[in-house]
Amino acid sequence: MSAVEPGSATSGLVDRVKSILMKPSATWEVIEAEPATVAGLFKGYVVPLSLIPAVAGLIGGLVFGYGGFGLTFKPSILGALISAAVSFGGGLLAVYLMSLIIDGLAPTFEGERNRIQAMKVAAYSGTAGWLAGIFAIYPPISVLSLLGLYSFYLLYKGLPRLMKAPETKATAYTASVVIIAIVLGVIIAALTSPLQRLGGIDRSVAAGTVNVGGKSVDLAELEAQSKRLEAAAKQIESGKAPEAVAPDVLKAYLPDGVAGYARTEVTTGSGGAAGMNGSQAEGVYTKGDAKIRLSVTDLGAAGALAGLANAFNVQSSSEKDGKYEKVGKVDGRMTQESYDSASKHGQYSVLVGDRFMVAAEGEGASIDELKAATAAVGPAKLEALSKG
Structure with a gap:
């Protein structure tokens, strides 16, 4: 049984979180061989961790207000609950869609299509982002949410391993998945904004732009940063x-x-x-x-x-x-x-x-x-x- 299948102990979830963060390479090897189902991954891993940013955001919104960059407002209790529910549901949808993206792009980067393995990558690579969501509970420490960027590294290490893509394709594969995921996030935000307004929360803007595309990514820079990140991860893992x-x-x-x-x-x-x-x-x-x-x-x-x-x-x-x-x-x-x-x-x-x-x-x-x-x-x- 996988460490995250339904019925597994809470300690199994905690151990998996610790191992994927501290020993990503070794843990991806274990994950690769584990039996799993989409339902099991969601019930045993994705749902529990997705609750962290949703609940933290709910508490932070009610106590300190929503917003960022110094622009905040406090919603009603109903508004905060609706916002948390929509955010939670949108997050689950994003994980599932991301698994489809990972699976669909595999042949493009000389990998092998496999829905379950793609679901594993989407589920486990999001670990750091979900944990960093706890900082939404208190705006003054929100800068620490940058720790969630570690999920990019987890994705970078997991894609070639589980999707059987060459290591030389890992950078381009990761970049493509991330770019599409960003666009996906914008689309999901646009689709869920009417639901946010049902709770009295209107985050629309009069004029706004989000520029995302192939030209916005510097692959050489991504490669250099990935190497820095890998070196840093090894230092952290060794305690040095x-x-x-x-x-x-x-x-x-x-x-x-x-x-x-x-x-x-x-x-x-x-x-x-x-x-x-x-x-x-x-x-x-x-x-x-x-x-x-x-x-x-x-x-x-x-x-x-x-x-x-x-x-x-x-x-x-x-x-x-x-x-x-x-x-x-x-x-x-x-x-x-x-x-x-x-x-x-x-x-x-x-x-x-x-x-x-x-x-x-x-x-x-x-x-x-x-x-x-x-x-x-x-x-x-x-x-x-x-x-x-």
Whole structure:
């Protein structure tokens, strides 16, 4: 019996989660030979793990509000329940459709079609993403959801093994599946948005774009990042992952003042688990009633996961009622930007050196002041530190 077939013990589920995250190569070998059914994979693995982001999002929405990039709103209890249910159902549908994509593309990359093996890949590769969904429960730590990018690596390792495709085709196979999955996600979001509005939740935008396609993916960059990720995974598995930069070192990157704001507070911290560690330094800057929180976070070994974002040049933007959000590259670095002109609340963050996250969040501050704050940290210096 497979470790995730109906009736298996909870400990079997926990052990499988730990093994696929910590020892992906060896675990894919075990999974390849396991008997399984689509129903068994869903009941024993996909459904329990899919509940994590759905429940976390439900709690986070009711307590802190929905949204991102500093743009939040609190739904009614009914609205939050409908949103969680739709999100949960859409996630299950996405897993099933992704298995069809994996199976259908197999011959294109010299692999063998096999519905059950494709279902295994779709189910188990999503593990990191589902676990990272727990961070939706508390918006201030949502940056840690970047850990979910590890699912790209799990997909990269599982596809050639279970679908019998040559290792040399793994990068292109993975890229194709991810691109189609992104488009699929956009379509599912569009189809479920009317159901979201039934609960009083309208996340539509007046004007928005999502550019996804063959030209948006840099295969050479994906290959390089995949190799970095594989090396990082081996270090984590062996317990020899590099230590994160000491918080006091990061503290030195926080300027005494930015854009006319004076630094009034500094906090630092670090921690880690399961071979992964990180550290952070944050400064609070004030000018009258306006406030900016500027942070520098070392993602440690998880930076290799975040670095995968640079291989997918996905750009998005949305604007409605004086609020806007943007995601894309600026000077070759992934950035996220948002601003609410009414409340003057905004956020600007930059991924530096595929390892450090520099973020500025402000109340009463302009977006230009937030950008100036991140620039004052010195991204170039952090990039040099990441290579040191």
